[in-house]
Amino acid sequence: MMTSFAKYWNRRSTGGALLFATATIFVAAAVSREPTAAAAAERTLASDDDPASWGGPPTFRRLSEDQYKRSIAQIFGADIVVPGRFEPPVREDGLLAIGSARVIVTPAGLEQYAIRAHEISAQIVEGKRRNDDLKCAPAAPGTFDDACASQFLGKYGRLLFRRPLTRPELAAVMTLSRSAAKASGSFAKGVESGLASLLLSPSFVFRLETTEPDPLHKTAQRLDSYSLATRISFLLWDAPPDAELLNAASSGALRDPAGLQRQVDRLIASPHFEQGVRAFFSDMLAYDQFGGLSKDASLFPIFNPRLRDDAQEQSLRTIVDHLLVQQGDYRDLFTTKKTFLSRSLGALYGVKVDSRAFNGWMPYTFPADDPHSGLLTLAGFSMLDASHEGRSSPTIRGKTVRENLLCQPVPPPPANVNFDLVQNVNDPVLKTARARLTAHQDNPVCAGCHRMMDPVGLSLENFTPVGGYRTQENGVTIDASGTFEGKSYKNVTEFTHLLHDSPTVTSCVVQRAYEYGVGRKVATSEEGWLETANQGFAKDGYRFPALMRLIATSPEFERVSAARLAPPLKVASTK
Amino acid sequence: MTSWTRRSILQGVLRGSAITVALPLLDCLLDINGEAMAAGRPIPTRFGTWFWGCGINQRRFFPDKFGTDFEFKAETMPLTPHKDKVTIFSGFNAILDGQPNLTHWSGVMSMLTGTAPSQGGNGIGRAPASTLDCLIADHIGTDTRFKSLQIACTGQSSVSYSMRAGNTVNPSEIDPVSLYTRLFGPQFQDPNSGKFTPDPNVMLQQSVLSSVKESRDQLMRKVGAADKARLDQYFTSVREIEQQLAVQLQPPAPAEACVVPKAPKALEPGTTWEDATKMHDVLTDLLVMALACNQTRVFHVALSSAVSNLRRAGQSVALHELTHEEPIDAKLGYQVEATYFLERSMGVYATLIKKLDSVKEGNGTLLDHSLVMAMSESNLAKLHTLESIPMIVAGSAGGKWRAGQHINGKGDTVARVGLTIQQAMGMPVASWGTGANTTDKTVTEVV
Numbered sequence A: 001m002m003t004s005f006a007k008y009w010n011r012r013s014t015g016g017a018l019l020f021a022t023a024t025i026f027v028a029a030a031v032s033r034e035p036t037a038a039a040a041a042e043r044t045l046a047s048d049d050d051p052a053s054w055g056g057p058p059t060f061r062r063l064s065e066d067q068y069k070r071s072i073a074q075i076f077g078a079d080i081v082v083p084g085r086f087e088p089p090v091r092e093d094g095l096l097a098i099g100s101a102r103v104i105v106t107p108a109g110l111e112q113y114a115i116r117a118h119e120i121s122a123q124i125v126e127g128k129r130r131n132d133d134l135k136c137a138p139a140a141p142g143t144f145d146d147a148c149a150s151q152f153l154g155k156y157g158r159l160l161f162r163r164p165l166t167r168p169e170l171a172a173v174m175t176l177s178r179s180a181a182k183a184s185g186s187f188a189k190g191v192e193s194g195l196a197s198l199l200l201s202p203s204f205v206f207r208l209e210t211t212e213p214d215p216l217h218k219t220a221q222r223l224d225s226y227s228l229a230t231r232i233s234f235l236l237w238d239a240p241p242d243a244e245l246l247n248a249a250s251s252g253a254l255r256d257p258a259g260l261q262r263q264v265d266r267l268i269a270s271p272h273f274e275q276g277v278r279a280f281f282s283d284m285l286a287y288d289q290f291g292g293l294s295k296d297a298s299l300f301p302i303f304n305p306r307l308r309d310d311a312q313e314q315s316l317r318t319i320v321d322h323l324l325v326q327q328g329d330y331r332d333l334f335t336t337k338k339t340f341l342s343r344s345l346g347a348l349y350g351v352k353v354d355s356r357a358f359n360g361w362m363p364y365t366f367p368a369d370d371p372h373s374g375l376l377t378l379a380g381f382s383m384l385d386a387s388h389e390g391r392s393s394p395t396i397r398g399k400t401v402r403e404n405l406l407c408q409p410v411p412p413p414p415a416n417v418n419f420d421l422v423q424n425v426n427d428p429v430l431k432t433a434r435a436r437l438t439a440h441q442d443n444p445v446c447a448g449c450h451r452m453m454d455p456v457g458l459s460l461e462n463f464t465p466v467g468g469y470r471t472q473e474n475g476v477t478i479d480a481s482g483t484f485e486g487k488s489y490k491n492v493t494e495f496t497h498l499l500h501d502s503p504t505v506t507s508c509v510v511q512r513a514y515e516y517g518v519g520r521k522v523a524t525s526e527e528g529w530l531e532t533a534n535q536g537f538a539k540d541g542y543r544f545p546a547l548m549r550l551i552a553t554s555p556e557f558e559r560v561s562a563a564r565l566a567p568p569l570k571v572a573s574t575k
Numbered sequence B: 001m002t003s004w005t006r007r008s009i010l011q012g013v014l015r016g017s018a019i020t021v022a023l024p025l026l027d028c029l030l031d032i033n034g035e036a037m038a039a040g041r042p043i044p045t046r047f048g049t050w051f052w053g054c055g056i057n058q059r060r061f062f063p064d065k066f067g068t069d070f071e072f073k074a075e076t077m078p079l080t081p082h083k084d085k086v087t088i089f090s091g092f093n094a095i096l097d098g099q100p101n102l103t104h105w106s107g108v109m110s111m112l113t114g115t116a117p118s119q120g121g122n123g124i125g126r127a128p129a130s131t132l133d134c135l136i137a138d139h140i141g142t143d144t145r146f147k148s149l150q151i152a153c154t155g156q157s158s159v160s161y162s163m164r165a166g167n168t169v170n171p172s173e174i175d176p177v178s179l180y181t182r183l184f185g186p187q188f189q190d191p192n193s194g195k196f197t198p199d200p201n202v203m204l205q206q207s208v209l210s211s212v213k214e215s216r217d218q219l220m221r222k223v224g225a226a227d228k229a230r231l232d233q234y235f236t237s238v239r240e241i242e243q244q245l246a247v248q249l250q251p252p253a254p255a256e257a258c259v260v261p262k263a264p265k266a267l268e269p270g271t272t273w274e275d276a277t278k279m280h281d282v283l284t285d286l287l288v289m290a291l292a293c294n295q296t297r298v299f300h301v302a303l304s305s306a307v308s309n310l311r312r313a314g315q316s317v318a319l320h321e322l323t324h325e326e327p328i329d330a331k332l333g334y335q336v337e338a339t340y341f342l343e344r345s346m347g348v349y350a351t352l353i354k355k356l357d358s359v360k361e362g363n364g365t366l367l368d369h370s371l372v373m374a375m376s377e378s379n380l381a382k383l384h385t386l387e388s389i390p391m392i393v394a395g396s397a398g399g400k401w402r403a404g405q406h407i408n409g410k411g412d413t414v415a416r417v418g419l420t421i422q423q424a425m426g427m428p429v430a431s432w433g434t435g436a437n438t439t440d441k442t443v444t445e446v447v
Helices: A002-013 A016-031 A037-044 A065-076 A107-125 A146-161 A167-184 A187-199 A225-237 A243-251 A257-269 A272-284 A305-325 A330-334 A343-349 A394-405 A433-441 A444-458 A492-501 A503-518 A524-539 A544-553 B006-014 B077-085 B106-113 B132-140 B176-184 B200-213 B216-220 B225-248 B273-292 B319-325 B336-357 B415-424
Strands: A060-062 A206-208 A211-213 A221-223 A338-341 A362-365 A482-484 A487-489 B028-030 B036-038 B046-051 B086-090 B149-152 B298-302 B370-375 B391-394 B405-408
Touching: A060 B225, A065 A107, A065 A146, A107 A187, A107 B200, A107 B225, A146 A167, A146 A187, A146 A243, A167 A187, A167 B200, A187 B200, A206 A225, A221 A225, A225 A243, A225 A257, A225 A272, A225 A503, A225 A544, A243 A257, A257 A272, A257 A544, A272 A305, A272 A503, A272 A544, A305 A330, A305 A338, A305 A343, A305 A544, A330 A492, A330 A503, A338 A343, A394 A433, A394 A444, A433 A444, A444 A482, A482 A492, A487 A492, A503 A524, A503 A544, A524 A544, B046 B132, B077 B086, B077 B336, B077 B391, B106 B132, B106 B415, B132 B298, B132 B415, B149 B273, B176 B273, B200 B225, B216 B225, B273 B298, B273 B336, B319 B336, B336 B370, B336 B391, B370 B415, B391 B415
Parallel strands: B046 B298, B046 B370, B086 B405, B149 B298
Antiparallel strands: A060 A206, A211 A221, A338 A362, A482 A487, B028 B036, B086 B391, B370 B391
């Protein structure tokens, strides 16, 4: 197990050129299974037509709850109520974004989508906030205005499907609307049914990516313009493309490097970029675990849902302020003394908070001698352990750092481990978590993984399960020293500085942001590009918006490996 | 009643003239054999799975004797009043068949799918095939409003061991108010009200679903091989909801035992034993009436996740952690703190059995017309053992199942129990399972 770990971790630091050469050979083997044998044979010898990477398959991703709600708000207005329960997301390979490309919609889930489709549609067509685009509706009951319905359904169909409706699609929704209008005697009911069918289509509920041959690389495929616009928009905004981005896709502007750059810059400059950054870090840091998170009230009376929500918001505010407002270096997130405090957090950190002037959140800088510095020392990290409600688990914390911040997956424990010794909190001899875990590491079956997880987690033991600070456990002083990537540290502050300086930390966020955007694990042929992106990130002073720009404008971002050709788009409406 | 067609209702209702149809008054007949018939139709058989996490202490759980002359042990004692109506299975193993022992996953999947899973662990993962409740729902769940219902008691809708092949669970209902609205809200047609008013909106919803379905072929051409199954599942779900709506356009058959419950009060979920069992009580009240009112015939209840986060108020450690880290008491031979939960789990199951048994249907009870299988994902959770996985079935499937026994599996695959249940539910299945778990050996003692 150690060997495979070492291999995995060392791969990151292998020389870029060697790694790239190896990757190319791998790819040749991998793509030889693709449709045309001639093209494959061509690829076994590097050709000038070959792209730098072969990408991965196009994805078919279910919209998350936030993405669904944001789509409705962006397209129809923020006051539209989106009812019903959403199916739980699934995390795979470290990201919900990757899980979204593997989940299905169950019948119970579809029942909810159907309820939503009808209730949303009724609000838009018949409700108080009747859509302006329906002013053309015929006045006489029992009549149906084809032009009015077609204009309305075509326009909103394009925004919902993130591409124009095809002729058969528009024809189908018009047929439905007409017959529903006839049956009910109401034009509005007809259009409402039509709109509901768009909201209930897999073309809205999922992001279905389609591809086209890449004119720049004869041997390769790329996303079509609409699928690219959608990828970019969800990466940067966690929301569907707006009308302007769709127009850039239909006009071909997105295919011109300057046009692409312009759109990406526009999206990054928009206030919506903040929601995109929040969505990315919420996924990368597994903040979905905050939902329903609880701690034992009798052991931690300070904990309540308000403190929990504030802890999450504190971390996100710190991230957004540092990366976007201050345009800070990503690495400084791990050491920064700057944060924001709400009243409930003030009580936790022992700081008097007067947040009235700041809309509930007071900017705050921890004093130089305060142990709090950086994301890992905030309550949002300390309490985010859904499986332990009554105490801290250095193993879980260590696993979280390894997997979420260093992109080092930890294999599951063997099934037949005897944990007797490990965490008996009442052990008369082994009084601290460190003592108990050290004993555990003597078991060779466990040692391989625990040596990776536990030291990191133990360095954070000064923080209680709800994020308070402590120096002792069971009357014994907590020892937060250890070594990380071959360098020793005495306490959590030194540890966070080692994280700050670790290239693993920066390469991990590059990898995760890319995987988040493409909705799959990074492919072997993309390792070389990741190295280039790491260098680009460094050159840009580890500015996060620059990283997002680099990803969104890169040819690799639109590269897809398998053909999923959209039939030539017979466009039914363009606006 | 034969003159009812969807079209005739549709035309009448959608044009604005609401039609209300008088139904024959509640009319429960007994046929000449004494078998219960409701309005001339046999009383349906229901099926459910009831899951609790983190296993058992087998010496305190399984009776010593096999057959009908057995005595319950400390952890099964709450089942005593229902002895004649329960069947205990011991000695049935989840066979790993070359796959790793995926902690808190291999056991539950082997039992429910007859297949050792290859991906997952810690209570979540990929189902290698459809779970038993889904298979049975495909068979008996098509003419009720809901094909099946899932319920979880700790506030997490992702806690569900009802799955189609893949990584997505059939999400659980976790909130009494929304479950009530879904079951008995405005869309509910009281089978005993004596009148039936088809809802015109249901017909419009049906035509919307039908239109969505028509895009299937066109879209299937657009997705790659790996995603075809996922897209196809979407359309399968569309069809199921279409059928669900079709049921609502039919006058409901009278249901003797159906009493529309009162709307429950809001209840905050929690992970303490008290919170979870209170939630179980409220949610299963609704479930039992959903069964009695013919809203569904298949269900799944999860008292906790397989990695049980149940804990006692004021205790720092939850059940799953306790099973792994609490020392075994040298004198007693088991983990005292963990056992607090284990020996109460069957008590909670017994409350559901009692509720089902108190609903009279024909010449028996709702329980008599059901099979409800309680199970956990391991035997001894501490070591994730998969030998003699605990399974207890309550009910007798309308007379097709001989209850009141303790059955010895002698090391056979757990899939034998799943096979036998399917057969008792009337499914034409001769063999079930994958690889070493494949079996055609019915548990003949019970059917």
